[in-house]
Amino acid sequence: MKGPLSKVLTIFWKDILLEIRTKEVVTSILVFALLVLVIFNFAFEPETATMSLVAPGILWVAFTFAGVLGLNRVFALERENSRLAGLLLCPVDHMAIYWGKLLGSFTFMLAIEIVVTPIFLVLLNLSLFLPRLILIIVLATLGFTSVGTLFSALAINIRARDIMLPILFLPIVVPVIIAAVEATAVVLQGGPWGDMLTWLQIMIAFDIIYLVVATLVFQYVVEG
Amino acid sequence: MNGRSALRHYILVGLGFALMVAALYMVFIYVPTDKNMGAVQRIFYFHVPLAWIAFLAFFVVFVCSILYLTKRDMKWDVIASASAEVGVVFTSLVLITGSIWAKAAWGIWWTWDARLTATLVLWFTYVAYLLVRHYVAEDSQRARLGAVLGIVGFIDVPIVALAIMLWRTQHPGALIFEGGLVTSMLITLLVCIIAFTVLYIILVVQSTRLKNMEADIRNIKNNRPD
Numbered sequence: 001m002k003g004p005l006s007k008v009l010t011i012f013w014k015d016i017l018l019e020i021r022t023k024e025v026v027t028s029i030l031v032f033a034l035l036v037l038v039i040f041n042f043a044f045e046p047e048t049a050t051m052s053l054v055a056p057g058i059l060w061v062a063f064t065f066a067g068v069l070g071l072n073r074v075f076a077l078e079r080e081n082s083r084l085a086g087l088l089l090c091p092v093d094h095m096a097i098y099w100g101k102l103l104g105s106f107t108f109m110l111a112i113e114i115v116v117t118p119i120f121l122v123l124l125n126l127s128l129f130l131p132r133l134i135l136i137i138v139l140a141t142l143g144f145t146s147v148g149t150l151f152s153a154l155a156i157n158i159r160a161r162d163i164m165l166p167i168l169f170l171p172i173v174v175p176v177i178i179a180a181v182e183a184t185a186v187v188l189q190g191g192p193w194g195d196m197l198t199w200l201q202i203m204i205a206f207d208i209i210y211l212v213v214a215t216l217v218f219q220y221v222v223e224g
Numbered sequence: 225m226n227g228r229s230a231l232r233h234y235i236l237v238g239l240g241f242a243l244m245v246a247a248l249y250m251v252f253i254y255v256p257t258d259k260n261m262g263a264v265q266r267i268f269y270f271h272v273p274l275a276w277i278a279f280l281a282f283f284v285v286f287v288c289s290i291l292y293l294t295k296r297d298m299k300w301d302v303i304a305s306a307s308a309e310v311g312v313v314f315t316s317l318v319l320i321t322g323s324i325w326a327k328a329a330w331g332i333w334w335t336w337d338a339r340l341t342a343t344l345v346l347w348f349t350y351v352a353y354l355l356v357r358h359y360v361a362e363d364s365q366r367a368r369l370g371a372v373l374g375i376v377g378f379i380d381v382p383i384v385a386l387a388i389m390l391w392r393t394q395h396p397g398a399l400i401f402e403g404g405l406v407t408s409m410l411i412t413l414l415v416c417i418i419a420f421t422v423l424y425i426i427l428v429v430q431s432t433r434l435k436n437m438e439a440d441i442r443n444i445k446n447n448r449p450d
Contacts, residue, residue, distance in 0.1 A: 150376070154369055158359040167355060168373070171348040172380050175387035182391065202387050213379055217372045220293055 007092045011100025012107075018077070019108065025073050026108055033066035033116045037123065055124055056184035060177055062116065063137075064144070067109055068166045071148035074105045075156045084156070088222060098149060098218040105152075106145045113137050126188060132196070136183045139203040143176040146207060150214040153221045179203045233429070240426050243419035250412040264328035269412055271321040273420040274314045275343070281311030281424060282350060282378055289374030292367055298439075301367035304374055305357055306431035308350055310424055315347045338389045345384050349377045363439070 019025055040058040044050065078084040087097060117137065121128050151168045155161040183199035186192075251269045258265035288304035291297075322340065323333045334340065353373045360366040405413075 147376070150372075154356075154372065157365060157369060158356055159361075160359055164352075164356060164359060167348075167352045171345050171352060172376065174345050175380070175383045178387045178391050198390055202383070202390070206383055209379060209383070210376075213376060217293075217375060220368050220372050223368070 004093065004096055007096040008099040008103065011087070011090075011092070011097060012103040015077075015101070015104035016107065019104075025070060026111055029066050029070050029108075030112050030115055032069060033062045033112055034119060036062040036065055037116070037120055041123070051124060052126075052188060053185075055120075055126070055188060056181045059117070059120055059184060060140075060181050062120075063109075063113060063140070063180075064170070064173070064177060066112060066116075067141075067144045067148060068169055070108055070112070071105060071145070071152045071169065072155070072162060072165050074101055074149055074152040076152075076161075079156055084222070094219040094222060095215050097222070098153075098215055101153070102145055102149045102214075105149055106141060109141050109145060110138070113141065130187055132187045132193075133184065135200070136180055136187065136196075136203075139200065139207060140176050140180040142207045143203055143210065144173055146210040146214055147172050150210075150218055150221060153218065157221075175202055175206050179206075236422070236426055236429070240419070240422040243415070243422055247412075247416045247419040250415055255408050255412040256406070261329055264325060267321050267325050269416045270420075271318060271325060272413060273417040274321065275318045276417065277420050277424045278311050278314035278318055278346075280421075281307045281314060281428075282346070282381070284428075285311065285350075285353075285374045286378035289371035289378075292371045293375075298363070298367060301370060302432050302435045302439075303428065305354075305370060306428045306435060308353055308374070309431060310427045312347065312350050312354060314424070315343060315350070318343060319347065338385075338391070341391075342381075342385045342388045345388070346381065349380065353377055 037058060040054075040061070044054050044058075075084070078087055088094075090097075117133065118128060121130070148165075148169055151165055151172075155165040155168070158164055179199040179202040183196040183203075186196040186199075247269070251266050255266070255269070257263055284307040285304045288300040288307065292300040292304065319340075322343075326335065326340075327333050353370065356373055357366055357370050360369055
């Protein structure tokens with residue numbers, strides 16, 4: 001008998017293996033996120049004083065949109081050839097499926113952000129060494145994927161799912177977006193830890209609340 | 225509809241009508257005009273009750289969603305969806321009446337103030353809830369997914385409120401309560417709150433009854449012998 005953790009890791013590894021072999025999701029969304037950054041440079045005049053003010057917003061809009069696209073794929077993948085039915089027939093708890101899928105989407109999004117963030121900093125001529133930004137990205141990404149994985153599973157059951165996921169997802173993650181943008185602004189301006197503490201607390205609270213709630217309600221989304 | 229429930233229904237509608245007439249009388253004739261803000265302040269007697277009852281409506285959605293998932297009785301799902309519909313209409317009215325007041329008081333239709341922004345996010349959340357319900361064809365699946373969204377959406381409310389509050393706050397609304405609310409204004413506000421609560425109940429009861437009838441017709445159609 002395997003423990004719950006190894007079941008979660010098995011599901012997680014299945015998604016990772018699939019991604020390593022097809023390279024579908026990460027590559028295309030990475031290019032999309034970079035495009036959003038570039039497009040925003042056309043929308044706002046680059047290399048002006050206002051750039052440092054809008055920079056956190058640009059970064060997080062890119063990540064949010066990229067996240068929505070990626071999350072659309074998390075369960076859409078399982079629609080083909082009744083793979084979801086197969087997954088649900090696995091002798092594992094539904095919570096394990098949620099956590100496996102969550103770990104997968106979290107890893108994919110983080111992989112994209114690891115590549116996009118340095119490019120973003122280079123394009124805007126900002127300092128590359130920002131360890132505090134890593135903390136913000138991890139917390140915000142966990143918030144995005146905790147809700148997003150649940151909604152991704154929900155969206156595959158409904159018509160117009162491609163548009164419904166962002167419509168569901170964006171209002172719910174408003175607190176994370178606000179907190180991430182504000183905390184990133186503090187980091188980019190070299191502000192003290194104290195200034196970003198409140199925002200980190202909001203993200204931590206959001207992450208914990210939604211990890212618990214989503215774990216509890218996930219079974220109702222996938223049943224039947 | 226049997227005799228007793230019909231009677232209850234007429235009493236409720238009659239009460240709602242009388243209260244609404246009383247509320248209109250008090251708002252436009254009884255209560256004195258505000259010294260600082262003038263006649264436009266009177267919109268506040270509709271604006272505040274609408275906002276509170278919209279919030280109550282979403283709380284009802286939350287409670288009914290939990291009850292549906294635990295008891296699996298379609299009754300709770302019907303009440304939840306009826307309450308969400310009324311809640312979205314009331315929230316829309318809150319945003320509209322608020323804009324009218326803001327134009328007169330602040331000179332702008334809209335500002336990214338904490339309460340305004342939070343109300344807007346709330347509106348989007350429950351519009352999404354109604355859209356999802358619309359896009360699911362099968363009854364029990366619609367109820368299940370709706371219930372999940374009713375829970376997940378409502379839990380977001382305090383976090384959204386907190387985050388936006390810290391982000392920016394300029395709303396002078398709370399001052400109205402702390403400072404100069406004359407007794408006549410307070411009474412008017414209370415009557416309006418009661419009138420709108422009764423209106424909310426009437427709308428939810430009506431909508432629930434309509435949804436039940438629709439479900440009955442669907443069942444009859446599906447079980448046709450031919």
